[in-house]
Structure formats: C-alpha cells, structure tokens
Amino acid sequence: MKRSNLSMLPFFFFFLLLTDGILLTARATSCSPKVEHDFLECLNFHSEPSQPISQALYFPTNSSYSSVLQFYMRNRRFNESTIPKPQLILTALHVSHIQAAVVCAKSHGLEMRIRSGGHDFEGVSYVSNAPFFILDMFNLRAINVSVEDETAWVEAGATLGEVYYRIAEKSNIHGFPGGMCPTVGVGGQISGGGFGNLIRKYGLAADNVIDATLVDAVVASWIGVNGEDLFWAINRRRRLQLRGSSCVQNQAC
Ligand SMILES: Cc1cc2nc3c(=O)[nH]c(=O)nc-3n(C[C@H](O)[C@H](O)[C@H](O)COP(=O)(O)OP(=O)(O)OC[C@H]3O[C@@H](n4cnc5c(N)ncnc54)[C@H](O)[C@@H]3O)c2cc1C
Known part of the structure; x- marks a missing residue:
C-alpha cells in the first residue's frame, strides 16, 4: 500500500497575540500579597465560573510551584x-483561562510567557527580566485523529511524540x-515552522495546518475560511498557493 502522510493536518492552536499592550514594568520578581490577591480576583472575574481558575494557579508560596516550573x-x-x-x-484547564490571562496581564502590567513543550533554547517561554507569569499549556493536549478525513485537531500543549503516537494508533500508513x-x-x-524527516516531500509542519483556533482576550476565533489574514500568518503553503494564483490572474508577482 502506498505510504501517505496525514497531510493538511489541522491543530487546535492557542496562538496568543501577546506583544501589543502588554506592559513591562519593574524588574522585581516577587509578588506582594495584594498584587497576588488583585490578580487572582481579575482572573476569577474574567474566566468561566464553571471552570474554577484557582485550581490552575501556582504561586511561589505553593509547595508544587517549583516542580511545575521545572517540569x-x-x-x-x-x-x-x-x-x-x-x-x-497558570496551567490553563479551559480556553477562558487563557482569555483571562491575556486580559489580566494587560491590566496588571505583567508580561505573559506562553509555554507548550518548553523547548525554547533561550528559555523565552519561562524566563523574563520584567515581572511575568507563565501561561502553561500542558493540560491542553487533546489529540483527535480522523483517518477518514486524514486530519486531526491537536491542542497546543501536546508534544510531537504524542501526535505521532495517536496517529500510529489509528493507522500504520499515516504520519505528520x-x-x-x-x-x-x-x-x-508549528508556530516556528517545524522541520523534520518528511520535509522534502511534505514541507514544514506549518505548511500542513489547514485550520486553527486563535485565542485572544475576547474570543476564540475560528480561522481558515473567514480569517484569511490571520491564517496567512501561520500557513506558508496556503500563502504561496494564493500568491501563485494571483500571479496567474494578474500576470505579475
Ligand atoms: C532537543 C531539541 C530538539 C529539537 N528538534 C527540532 C526538530 O526536529 N525540528 C524542529 O523544527 N525544531 C526542533 N527544535 C526546535 C523547537 O521546535 C523549537 O524550539 C520550538 O519553538 C519548541 O517548541 P515548544 O513548544 O517545545 O517550546 P516552548 O519553549 O514552550 O515555546 C517556544 C516558543 O513558542 C512560544 N509558544 C509556545 N506555545 C505557544 C502557543 N500555544 N501560542 C503561542 N506561542 C507559543 C513560546 O512562548 C516560545 O516563544 C528542537 C529543540 C530542541 C531543544
């Protein structure tokens, strides 16, 4: 049987737009009880009441803080x-926790660092010189593979190994x-492109994204069909395809 990849694999992708409006203030890293209290209130206010955000928070005073940070x-x-x-x-358990994090980071002058697999070479997902907190994605790691459609939805906190494993559970001729x-x-x-052994035939990981969910301060926006501009930012192949078709139509690039 011909070996094929699970191409055009979409993924549930918390791609948070962080740079605008997130303030950098003093260099202190400790947090006063009042700041902690106010920030917690803000997070509670802006997240879904049925999904208690307090269960997802680790402050330096918590015994698990160091192990969660280091994991x-x-x-x-x-x-x-x-x-x-x-x-x-903040080890988000629900999309509303991400939205609350974005809102409260801005209103409290805290920088937010997002961490998925923690493999950033410079530690930018968990280190900053400005007062900051980590939005940790490891709880949001669901993977749903549809071999029939040759697609999968993957949450941003999943690892590549988990994606490959879940695909292999369902098919021995598909991959990503x-x-x-x-x-x-x-x-x-995927937000950085992503190269691997299949790059010559199938391109970058990002080339095979066909849809994504972007979470910002207000809503989770479904893109791909309606949010073409946003989608262009993460999908190079589609961008090139569209540019290619416009070249044909206009006879100029
Ligand atoms: C041992 C090792 C092997 C590697 N092998 C490969 C390889 O084979 N192919 C390859 O292409 N790359 C490889 N890399 C590079 C790796 O892909 C990048 O470092 C990648 O950014 C790591 O992603 P992460 O989620 O694990 O890291 P993180 O440290 O969690 O995140 C990396 C960056 O992405 C941001 N980010 C993370 N999650 C999100 C999110 N949900 N929304 C918005 N921003 C987010 C972070 O803030 C940070 O800036 C390797 C790196 C290491 C250390």
Missing part, C-alpha cells in the same frame, strides 16, 4: 537562583511532518 523547563540553566522566576504559573524530537511542543514547533 517543562527543558534547559535547566534557567533554573539557577539568579534567573528571574514567574510570579505565578513535524520535528524529530518527540518532546518538542506542538505550540512552539
């Missing part, structure tokens, strides 16, 4: 005591052209 800290150099640590870690390292996160890899 996806793939470069342990950044665990040194001289390296700034987050004022809290992600990276070589199984513990790399889907969120960071």
Whole structure:
C-alpha cells in the first residue's frame, strides 16, 4: 500500500497575540500579597465560573510551584537562583483561562510567557527580566485523529511524540511532518515552522495546518475560511498557493 502522510493536518492552536499592550514594568520578581490577591480576583472575574481558575494557579508560596516550573523547563540553566522566576504559573484547564490571562496581564502590567513543550533554547517561554507569569499549556493536549478525513485537531500543549503516537494508533500508513524530537511542543514547533524527516516531500509542519483556533482576550476565533489574514500568518503553503494564483490572474508577482 502506498505510504501517505496525514497531510493538511489541522491543530487546535492557542496562538496568543501577546506583544501589543502588554506592559513591562519593574524588574522585581516577587509578588506582594495584594498584587497576588488583585490578580487572582481579575482572573476569577474574567474566566468561566464553571471552570474554577484557582485550581490552575501556582504561586511561589505553593509547595508544587517549583516542580511545575521545572517540569517543562527543558534547559535547566534557567533554573539557577539568579534567573528571574514567574510570579505565578497558570496551567490553563479551559480556553477562558487563557482569555483571562491575556486580559489580566494587560491590566496588571505583567508580561505573559506562553509555554507548550518548553523547548525554547533561550528559555523565552519561562524566563523574563520584567515581572511575568507563565501561561502553561500542558493540560491542553487533546489529540483527535480522523483517518477518514486524514486530519486531526491537536491542542497546543501536546508534544510531537504524542501526535505521532495517536496517529500510529489509528493507522500504520499515516504520519505528520513535524520535528524529530518527540518532546518538542506542538505550540512552539508549528508556530516556528517545524522541520523534520518528511520535509522534502511534505514541507514544514506549518505548511500542513489547514485550520486553527486563535485565542485572544475576547474570543476564540475560528480561522481558515473567514480569517484569511490571520491564517496567512501561520500557513506558508496556503500563502504561496494564493500568491501563485494571483500571479496567474494578474500576470505579475
Ligand atoms: C532537543 C531539541 C530538539 C529539537 N528538534 C527540532 C526538530 O526536529 N525540528 C524542529 O523544527 N525544531 C526542533 N527544535 C526546535 C523547537 O521546535 C523549537 O524550539 C520550538 O519553538 C519548541 O517548541 P515548544 O513548544 O517545545 O517550546 P516552548 O519553549 O514552550 O515555546 C517556544 C516558543 O513558542 C512560544 N509558544 C509556545 N506555545 C505557544 C502557543 N500555544 N501560542 C503561542 N506561542 C507559543 C513560546 O512562548 C516560545 O516563544 C528542537 C529543540 C530542541 C531543544
């Protein structure tokens, strides 16, 4: 049987637009009880009441804080005591927790660092010189493979190895052209392009994204059909295809 890949694989992708409006303030990394209280109130107010956000929060005073911080800290150099640590870690359990994080980061002048697999070489997903917190995606790692459609929805907190495993559970002739390292996160890899052993035939991981969900402060926006501009930002193949067809029509590129 001809070997094919699970091409055009969509993924549930929390691609948070962070740069605008997130304030950088003092360099202190400790958090006063009042700031902690106010921030918690803000998160509670802006998240879904049926999905208690308090269960997803780790402050430095919590006994699990260090282990949660270190679990996806793939470069342990950044665990040194001289390296700034987050004022809290939000291990989102629900989309509304992400929305609340974006809103409250802005209103409280905190920088937000998003971490999926934690493989960033420079530690940018869990280190900052400004007061910051981590939005950790590891709880949002569901993978739904449809061999019939040759597609899958993948949450950003899944690792590449988990994606390959779930595909292999359902088919021995399908795959996905992600990276070589199984513990790399889907969120960071695909947003950076993503190259692996199948690149010559199937291109980058990002080339095989056919739809995505972007979560910002207000809503989770479904893109692909309606949000063409947003989709262009993450899908190079589609961008080239569209540019190619416009070249044919206009006879100029
Ligand atoms: C050992 C090792 C092997 C590697 N092998 C490969 C390989 O074979 N092929 C390849 O292409 N690359 C490879 N890489 C590079 C890797 O793909 C990138 O470092 C990638 O950004 C890591 O993604 P992550 O989610 O694991 O990391 P993270 O540190 O969690 O995130 C990386 C960056 O993406 C941002 N980010 C993460 N999740 C989200 C999200 N949901 N929404 C918005 N932004 C987000 C983070 O804020 C950070 O800036 C490798 C890296 C390492 C350390």
